[in-house]
Amino acid sequence: MVQLEEIRKTFPMEAGPVYALRGVNLHIKRGEMVAITGSSGSGKTTLMNILGCLSSPDSGTYRLAGEEVSNLSQQQLATIRSRRIGFVFQTFNLLPRLNALQNVELPLLYARATAGAIDRARHALERVGLADRVEHFPNQLSGGQCQRVAIARALVNEPSIILADEPTGAVDSVTSQDIMKLFHSLHAEGRTIIIVTHDQGVAAQCERQIVLKDGTVTIPGKGGNS
Amino acid sequence: MLFWTTVRVALQSLYSSGLRSFLAMLGIIIGVGAVISMLAVGAGAQMEVTQKVSNMGTNLLSVRPTRSRSQGAAGAARQNLTLEDAQSLLAIPQIAEVAPIVRDQGQIKYYEQNAPASIIGTAVTYFSTRSLQTERGRIFTEFETEKSMRVVVIGSTLATELFDTTDPLGENIRINGEDFRVIGILKAKGDRDRDNPDQAVIVPYTVAMKKMMGATRIQDIDVRGAENCDMTAIQNDITLMLRKQHNLLPDTDNDFQVFNQAELLETASEVSRTFTVLLGSIAGISMVVGGIGIMNMMLLTVSERTREIGVRKAIGGQNKDILLQFLLESILISCLGGVLGIVFGCGVAVAIENFAGYPTVLEMNSILFALIISTAVGIFFGFYPAWRAAQLDPIEALRWE
Numbered sequence: 001m002v003q004l005e006e007i008r009k010t011f012p013m014e015a016g017p018v019y020a021l022r023g024v025n026l027h028i029k030r031g032e033m034v035a036i037t038g039s040s041g042s043g044k045t046t047l048m049n050i051l052g053c054l055s056s057p058d059s060g061t062y063r064l065a066g067e068e069v070s071n072l073s074q075q076q077l078a079t080i081r082s083r084r085i086g087f088v089f090q091t092f093n094l095l096p097r098l099n100a101l102q103n104v105e106l107p108l109l110y111a112r113a114t115a116g117a118i119d120r121a122r123h124a125l126e127r128v129g130l131a132d133r134v135e136h137f138p139n140q141l142s143g144g145q146c147q148r149v150a151i152a153r154a155l156v157n158e159p160s161i162i163l164a165d166e167p168t169g170a171v172d173s174v175t176s177q178d179i180m181k182l183f184h185s186l187h188a189e190g191r192t193i194i195i196v197t198h199d200q201g202v203a204a205q206c207e208r209q210i211v212l213k214d215g216t217v218t219i220p221g222k223g224g225n226s
Numbered sequence: 227m228l229f230w231t232t233v234r235v236a237l238q239s240l241y242s243s244g245l246r247s248f249l250a251m252l253g254i255i256i257g258v259g260a261v262i263s264m265l266a267v268g269a270g271a272q273m274e275v276t277q278k279v280s281n282m283g284t285n286l287l288s289v290r291p292t293r294s295r296s297q298g299a300a301g302a303a304r305q306n307l308t309l310e311d312a313q314s315l316l317a318i319p320q321i322a323e324v325a326p327i328v329r330d331q332g333q334i335k336y337y338e339q340n341a342p343a344s345i346i347g348t349a350v351t352y353f354s355t356r357s358l359q360t361e362r363g364r365i366f367t368e369f370e371t372e373k374s375m376r377v378v379v380i381g382s383t384l385a386t387e388l389f390d391t392t393d394p395l396g397e398n399i400r401i402n403g404e405d406f407r408v409i410g411i412l413k414a415k416g417d418r419d420r421d422n423p424d425q426a427v428i429v430p431y432t433v434a435m436k437k438m439m440g441a442t443r444i445q446d447i448d449v450r451g452a453e454n455c456d457m458t459a460i461q462n463d464i465t466l467m468l469r470k471q472h473n474l475l476p477d478t479d480n481d482f483q484v485f486n487q488a489e490l491l492e493t494a495s496e497v498s499r500t501f502t503v504l505l506g507s508i509a510g511i512s513m514v515v516g517g518i519g520i521m522n523m524m525l526l527t528v529s530e531r532t533r534e535i536g537v538r539k540a541i542g543g544q545n546k547d548i549l550l551q552f553l554l555e556s557i558l559i560s561c562l563g564g565v566l567g568i569v570f571g572c573g574v575a576v577a578i579e580n581f582a583g584y585p586t587v588l589e590m591n592s593i594l595f596a597l598i599i600s601t602a603v604g605i606f607f608g609f610y611p612a613w614r615a616a617q618l619d620p621i622e623a624l625r626w627e
Binding site: 049052054055074075078079081082083087089093095097098102105106107109110111112114153157 | 228231235238239242533534536537538539540541542543544545547620621624
């Protein structure tokens, strides 16, 4: 599903170039649940941005669901994001002026998949257990519920990968467990899930861990090759 | 679907920053208000002109001295038209009637009653050139004119002011110290130009010139062309005739002007044109200021909602989606301002009509025009902020706190 080869990314800085990624090789198969970990400065965020098609690598190839996405324009990347990627953020990032249903519906509208969008959004909310909260606005929901809405928003488009950035970072440990349970059940349905985290407890629950250090993958997880 | 969601979000965001939105709209409100009232005054003046031209017929001309510009007080009227000039015009075949006119202002007295009025000294023909008819009584005759008899036809408003319930016919009134016998009362016209007959006394020019004003010159000459005459030809003939009368050398300018009805009334509505220019410049300036206000607010909105823009981009929003969203927001705010401005402008138009006395006409077209203008302002001044929003890097935008 995800295939990275020799991905490099450098940021020019005044004090000299920062080599954020120095040749990352990574395979993630369809239906895997993978944790990407690493200390700050390891290139974790840069890797996540590239995986999420928010930015392009300087060199190397990235194939997502068989499609080469490493050299696309901003507009093409936006299209890929809307079709292939579901984002879950640490701070939920729901739009405050839209209710749960509208928040979940938005990716469908951006993907121009307007036919039956409301029903699909309602389904996604049912899937995360919020069928009774569709009309609620983000400020009327608890942190855990907000994150569920965000997860519903991420999976409503049937993306190739769900990319979660510290999804449990802003909630208490009990809620954190609920959210991980939800990810497990989505995984059980065959979805591909990538969780970027520095929480060892969360990482340990994934099928395998990919550890970044100084811009390269140091410990290839089981089943990975590099 | 996306469009309506976007509209709804835009409306909500405008609503939630109510006062700020209103202040940003203020320029547009004032600008559109000025446009609407300007067009209403303009249309009102136009309507008045058209109405009068059709009332009076198009074959009326007025000859007036050229306003002197060289001498001190600009616009002071020269006095260079004579009764002979008026007489000479009758030689032009297409001219049916000529009426010499002298004017003055004065106090009219009837016992203890006192009222100001314009005094018009003229010939019998004046009543037909100006389509004046008597409500009661009669107009004076050529005989009475020739004999300089002290008879007067009075305007309807004046009649009420002076006589209240008394019958004015046959009564004597005192005009600037001279006694005149009232022989007729005019039908009400409801005009408001300088020859408003409702507030006038009309006397034979002979009496007016000799006894009252001590004048040898006349101020205007009314000329009525024959049925189906060629007005341009008449205008030329009058010009030639009067140049001859005034012994003007070929290279000197005319010392008189010949106006047709439309031109005459346009001069009369000069004040409303001043209004139009004034309101027009207020409109223009306000629209620019209003546009800048909107741009300012939109830039603020974009920077406040940077994170939201990042999220929208991350979940698949294209640059053009973001652009459209913010553009729609600025168009909505300027259109809303436009609608409020239309209401405001209608209020101003009504006020102008009631307090300044200028007729106003609200046209559907001007309301459409105002809406188009405000939409254009929204697009023009909203584009840059929306473009900035669309160009934001999603990673940077998501990191924004």
